[in-house]
Amino acid sequence: MKYFLHRKTEAFPVIFIFMCLFSSKLAASSKDFSIKTVCRGNPITWNLTYQSNVASLLSELASKSSTSNQPLRTYSNATVGKVPDMAYGSHLCRGDLDAQLCHDCVVNVTQALSKEQATYECFGFDDQCMVQYADHPIYSLYRKGFVLSYGGIGGIIPNYEHYNKTLSMSITELVKEAALGQWTRTNFATRVANVTGSNEKIYTLVQCSPDISAMNCSSCLADLYSYVPARCCGPTSGAYVNHANCMLMYNNQSFFGGGHAPDDHSGAHGGFVSFPFHPAQLGKTNGE
Ligand SMILES: *[C@@H]1O[C@H](CO)[C@@H](O)[C@H](O)[C@H]1NC(C)=O
Ligand SMILES: *[C@@H]1O[C@H](CO)[C@@H](O)[C@H](O)[C@H]1NC(C)=O
Ligand SMILES: *[C@@H]1O[C@H](CO)[C@@H](O)[C@H](O)[C@H]1NC(C)=O
Ligand SMILES: *[C@@H]1O[C@H](CO)[C@@H](O)[C@H](O)[C@H]1NC(C)=O
């Protein structure tokens, strides 16, 4: 299925959320954490200058994340070309990745984006990193409601009520802490919580791009958590939600240190459930 937004929507971001139709594609693999790309607009096939700026930008972002470019940057931004054909982009890696994993992920995602025909704005991501580009500045811009994907992972938790309570407390704490901006890593934190009355633990990871404020990071994470009960992931052990500015992942076994959360499909809600968003669905949690 392929959707295009034919007209550039200037009344961004709120109007965009309601009107948007994405062109999105899952890479050939059926794994949950294969690379995904989401693009807005029609392919700009006639615009060779912009296309070539995008190509240079993607290779610049890949090289900025290189392990020889120390200290490791979990985030970088870049611009290539001249207005009006300028391409603006950034990369973001999960804060628990080492330099090599971050670089590998960015290289893979930029390659996936390079294979797409350039449109005026694209995102590429998996569960470890995200690369985005646009024909307008995309830094320091918190885009409320701009969720890219979400899905449940793992199996069904039999006693979900207890599990859910712990999960909710854990994430609520992280959302509060995010607003205070006191984490040791900018806009990145992990949490392990014990599920009351069982030996089970919930591992939660949150990350915002460092170019948004602590306050907006907190809003972004709260926004993501609002997807979890409403959209997906009800009784599954884990879930992930990706937004243009932040991400949230949790599961009942550790995936910290660069691991992929196991994508076991035993749960009825397991799998990738997001693309393309139905405008009506988006309106519901957007709260505008
Ligand atoms: C771009 O990234 C650099 C660090 O690589 C950062 O210092 C700068 O603030 C970023 N620019 C914006 C507009 O976020
Ligand atoms: C090429 O694309 C850029 C980015 O969308 C746009 O600003 C520019 O006006 C386009 N140029 C032409 C000649 O269409
Ligand atoms: C990058 O892609 C290669 C080849 O498809 C794969 O072996 C590797 O695991 C990927 N790396 C990451 C970090 O996803
Ligand atoms: C949060 O983001 C919005 C744009 O979505 C911006 O208008 C606002 O100033 C930001 N707030 C803070 C505290 O940075």
Ligand SMILES: *[C@@H]1O[C@H](CO)[C@@H](O)[C@H](O)[C@H]1NC(C)=O
């Ligand atoms: C996580 O939850 C699944 C589904 O209930 C269960 O099969 C698995 O054993 C749990 N893992 C741990 C480490 O508790």
Ligand SMILES: *[C@@H]1O[C@H](CO)[C@@H](O)[C@H](O)[C@H]1NC(C)=O
């Ligand atoms: C979780 O339980 C373990 C013992 O099983 C304990 O050592 C640890 O402090 C507990 N963590 C929290 C956050 O309560």
Ligand SMILES: *[C@@H]1O[C@H](CO)[C@@H](O)[C@H](O)[C@H]1NC(C)=O
């Ligand atoms: C889990 O807890 C949240 C927050 O308390 C609630 O909104 C949601 O409905 C609960 N989900 C389930 C499946 O019980």
